[in-house]
Amino acid sequence: MYKVDFTDFVGGSLLTLVGAAVAIVSVTYYPMGTLQRMGPGMFPAGLGIVLAVFGIILALQSLRRPGERPDIRVWSPLFVLGGIAAFALVVSPFGLIPAIVAITVVASLAELRVRPLSLALLCLGLCLLAPFVFRICLGLQIPMFRWPF
Amino acid sequence: MEILGNLGLGLGVALSPANLLFCFLGVLLGTLVGVIPGLGALTAISLLFPLTFQLEPTTALIMLAGIWYGTAYGGSIASILLNIPGSPSSAVTCLDGYPMARQGRGGVALFMTAVASFVGATVGIILLTLFAPVIAKYALAFGAAEYFALMLMGLVAASTISEGSALKGLSMVVLGIIIGLVGMDTQSATPRFTFGSLELLDGVSLAALAMGIFGVAEVIMSVRRVSPADIDRDSVSFKAFKPTRDDIRRSWLPTLRGASIGSFFGALPGAGPSIASFLSYGIEKRVSRTPERFGHGAIEGIMGPEAANNAADQTAFIPTLSLGIPGSATMALMLGALMIHGIAPGPSIISSYPQLFWGLVMSFWVGNIFLLVLNIPLIGLWVRLLLIPYRFLYPSVLLFICLGAYSTSLDALEVWLVAVFGVVGYLIRVLRFSAAPLLLGFVLGPLMEEHFRRAMVLSQGDFMVFFDRPISGTIMAVTGAILVWGVWSESRRERRSKSRQLPS
Numbered sequence: 001m002y003k004v005d006f007t008d009f010v011g012g013s014l015l016t017l018v019g020a021a022v023a024i025v026s027v028t029y030y031p032m033g034t035l036q037r038m039g040p041g042m043f044p045a046g047l048g049i050v051l052a053v054f055g056i057i058l059a060l061q062s063l064r065r066p067g068e069r070p071d072i073r074v075w076s077p078l079f080v081l082g083g084i085a086a087f088a089l090v091v092s093p094f095g096l097i098p099a100i101v102a103i104t105v106v107a108s109l110a111e112l113r114v115r116p117l118s119l120a121l122l123c124l125g126l127c128l129l130a131p132f133v134f135r136i137c138l139g140l141q142i143p144m145f146r147w148p149f
Numbered sequence: 150m151e152i153l154g155n156l157g158l159g160l161g162v163a164l165s166p167a168n169l170l171f172c173f174l175g176v177l178l179g180t181l182v183g184v185i186p187g188l189g190a191l192t193a194i195s196l197l198f199p200l201t202f203q204l205e206p207t208t209a210l211i212m213l214a215g216i217w218y219g220t221a222y223g224g225s226i227a228s229i230l231l232n233i234p235g236s237p238s239s240a241v242t243c244l245d246g247y248p249m250a251r252q253g254r255g256g257v258a259l260f261m262t263a264v265a266s267f268v269g270a271t272v273g274i275i276l277l278t279l280f281a282p283v284i285a286k287y288a289l290a291f292g293a294a295e296y297f298a299l300m301l302m303g304l305v306a307a308s309t310i311s312e313g314s315a316l317k318g319l320s321m322v323v324l325g326i327i328i329g330l331v332g333m334d335t336q337s338a339t340p341r342f343t344f345g346s347l348e349l350l351d352g353v354s355l356a357a358l359a360m361g362i363f364g365v366a367e368v369i370m371s372v373r374r375v376s377p378a379d380i381d382r383d384s385v386s387f388k389a390f391k392p393t394r395d396d397i398r399r400s401w402l403p404t405l406r407g408a409s410i411g412s413f414f415g416a417l418p419g420a421g422p423s424i425a426s427f428l429s430y431g432i433e434k435r436v437s438r439t440p441e442r443f444g445h446g447a448i449e450g451i452m453g454p455e456a457a458n459n460a461a462d463q464t465a466f467i468p469t470l471s472l473g474i475p476g477s478a479t480m481a482l483m484l485g486a487l488m489i490h491g492i493a494p495g496p497s498i499i500s501s502y503p504q505l506f507w508g509l510v511m512s513f514w515v516g517n518i519f520l521l522v523l524n525i526p527l528i529g530l531w532v533r534l535l536l537i538p539y540r541f542l543y544p545s546v547l548l549f550i551c552l553g554a555y556s557t558s559l560d561a562l563e564v565w566l567v568a569v570f571g572v573v574g575y576l577i578r579v580l581r582f583s584a585a586p587l588l589l590g591f592v593l594g595p596l597m598e599e600h601f602r603r604a605m606v607l608s609q610g611d612f613m614v615f616f617d618r619p620i621s622g623t624i625m626a627v628t629g630a631i632l633v634w635g636v637w638s639e640s641r642r643e644r645r646s647k648s649r650q651l652p653s
Contacts, residue, residue: 007579007580007581008580008581010580011317011580011581011582014576014580015320015324018324018327019323022327022342025342026341030334030339030341031337031339034610035605035610036605036606036609036610037606038601038602038605039337040334040336040337040339040341043330043598043601043602044327044330044341044342047323047326047327047330048327050323051320051323051324051327054316054319054320054323055320057316058316058317058320061316070579070580070581071579072579076369076372076373077369077575080365080368080369080372080543080547080571081365081369081568081571081572083544083547084365084547084550084551084564084567084568084571085565085568087548087551087555087564088551088561088564088565088568089561091551091555091561091564092561099551100548103544103547103548103551104544104548107543107544107547107548108540108544110369110372110373110543111372111373111540112373115540118540118541122541122544122545126544126545126548130548130549130552133552142555142556142559
C-alpha cells in the first residue's frame with residue numbers, strides 16, 4: 001500500500017502531459033479560425049485542454065487517498081512486444097517464413113522458460129498454417145523467403 | 150405487410166451460400182474464442198477485422214456479428230465446466246453452472262443454457278426488427294446539432310455507466326477522439342499529428358488500434374497467468390444432457406424474464422450484456438421462493454442470465470444500426486467495418502442498404518440456429534480445446550495479429566503501430582483505465598468534429614444551437630443528467646470505501 005494512490009497519480013500526470021502537448025502543437029502549427037468557421041486547430045486544441053484538465057483533476061484526487069501497488073511486470077511484456085518488433089523488422093527484407101520463426105521464438109520467451117521441443121513444434125506448425133491461410137485462402141502476395149543482399 | 154417483404158429480402162440474403170458459409174465460420178470462431186479463457190470477443194473481432202476487407206460489406210458484417218454473439222455461447226461453456234468466465238458477460242453463469250457441473254449435471258447445464266441463449270437471442274432479434282427501422286425513420290430528420298448531441302450522449306453514457314471511475318472513462322474517450330484526429334483534416338486538407346509521415350495521412354487504421362489495445366494488451370496481461378484446468382469428463386457425456394421435467398418447469402419463466410431484461414439493457418449505450426446478466430441473476434434470486442438454492446446449482450440462476458446476455462447482444466445493434474451510435478467497443482468495430490467499405494453510419498443505412506440491414510438481422514437467426522445445433526454435438530471438441538496450454542496459443546494469436554496488420558497494406562509500419570498501441574493498451578490496463586471508451590471515441594471522433602463544425606457554421610458560432618432546438622436540447626439535458634449521476638455515484642462509492650477503511 002502507498003500513502004497516495006500512485007496508480008492514478010501516474011495516470012493523471014500522463015494524461016495531462018499528452019493533453020498539454022496536443023493543445024500546444026495545435027495552437028502553434030494549425031490555424032485556429034473563428035468559432036463560426038473553425039480551422040483545423042480549434043477542435044484538437046479544445047480536446048487537448050479538456051484532456052489536460054481531466055488529468056489534473058485525476059492526479060489531484062489521487063493525492064487524497066491511499067492506493068494499492070500497481071502490478072507491473074517487465075520481462076513478459078517486453079518479450080511479447082519484442083516479438084512483434086522482430087516480425088516488423090524481418091518481414092520486409094527476409095520474407096514471411098523467417099518472420100514467423102522470429103515472432104514465435106521471441107514471443108515464447110515471455111513464458112520465462114524455454115521448452116525447445118514444443119517451441120520447435122509450434123514454429124513448424126505455424127510455418128505450415130500461416131502461409132496456407134494468407135497465400136492460398138486470401139491470395140496475398142507476401143514472399144516466403146527473400147534475400148536482401 | 151412491408152415488414153414481411155423486408156424479412157423475405159433479408160432471408161434471401163442471409164441464405165446465399167457465401168453468407169451462410171461466413172455466418173457459420175463466424176459463430177464457430179466466436180464459440181472457439183469464447184471457450185478459451187484469455188481470448189475475448191474483441192480480440193477475435195479485431196484479429197479477423199483485416200480479413201473482412203476482401204469480403205462484401207454484408208458478408209463481412211454477418212461474420213463479425215457471428216463472432217460477437219458466438220462468444221456468449223462459448224463463454225458459458227468455460228463458465229460451467231471450469232468456473233472460469235470465458236467472456237465477461239458469462240461470469241454470472243459460473244455461480245450456479247459450475248456447482249451443477251460438480252454435481253454431475255454439467256451436460257444438462259450446457260444444454261439448457263444453449264436453449265436459454267437461443268430464446269433470448271430470438272426475443273432480441275424480434276425487437277431489433279420492430280424498433281430499429283422506426284427509430285431510424287424519426288432520426289432521418291436530425292441535423293448536425295442533433296447528431297453531435299447524440300454522439301456526445303452515447304460517449305458519455307458508455308464511459309460513465311460501464312465500470313470504474315467516470316472521469317477515467319471520459320479521459321479515455323477524449324484520448325480516443327485525439328487519436329482519431331491523426332491524418333488529413335477533411336475540410337482544410339491540413340495534415341494533423343502525422344509527424345511528417347505519408348502513411349499516416351489517411352489516419353491511424355482502426356484494425357491496428359483495436360489489435361494493439363485489445364489483442365496485444367490482452368496477451369500481455371494473460372501470459373503466465375492462464376493455465377488449463379482439469380475437467381470432470383463424465384459430467385459432459387451424452388447421457389447427461391437430458392433435463393428433468395422439474396428443470397424445464399423451473400426454467401421457462403426465468404428465461405423470458407432474462408430475455409426482456411437483456412433486451413432493454415442491451416439497447417442502452419454503456420450497459421450491455423454484462424450488466425444485463427448480473428441484473429437478471431439478482432432478480433431471479435429475489436423472486437425465487439427458494440433463494441437458498443442459488444449458488445448451489447439452481448437452474449434458474451443460469452437460465453435468466455444466459456437469456457439476458459444473448460438478448461442484449463442482439464439489441465445492441467438497435468442504436469448502432471438505426472442511429473449510427475455504437476454502445477460498446479464491439480459495436481464501434483462493426484461501424485468501423487461499415488465505414489471501411491464506404492458506408493456512412495447513420496439512420497439512412499436501413500433505407501439505403503435494405504439488403505445489408507435485413508440480411509444481417511436474418512443472419513442472426515440463422516447463426517443462432519447454427520449455434521444451437523453446433524453446441525451440443527461439439528461439446529467434446531470444446532472441452533478438448535480447453536486443455537490446450539496457453540503457451541501454444543498466445544504466440545499464434547500474436548502471429549495472426551501481425552499478419553493481419555501487415556496484410557492490410559504490405560507495410561511494416563502497420564505492425565509497428567500495433568506494437569505502439571499494444572504499449573498504450575498495457576498502460577491503460579496497468580493504470581486501471583478501460584480501453585473500450587477509447588475505441589468508441591476513436592470511431593466517433595471524426596464524425597463528431599464534422600457535425601460540430603457544421604453546426605457552428607449554421608449557428609454562426611453560437612453554442613446555444615445545441616440547447617435551443619428541442620431534440621438536441623433534450624438529448625443534451627439527458628447527457629447532463631447522466632454526467633451528474635456518474636459523478637455522484639462515484640463520490641458516494643469513494644466515501645463508502647473510505648469509511649470501510651477507517652476501522653482497520
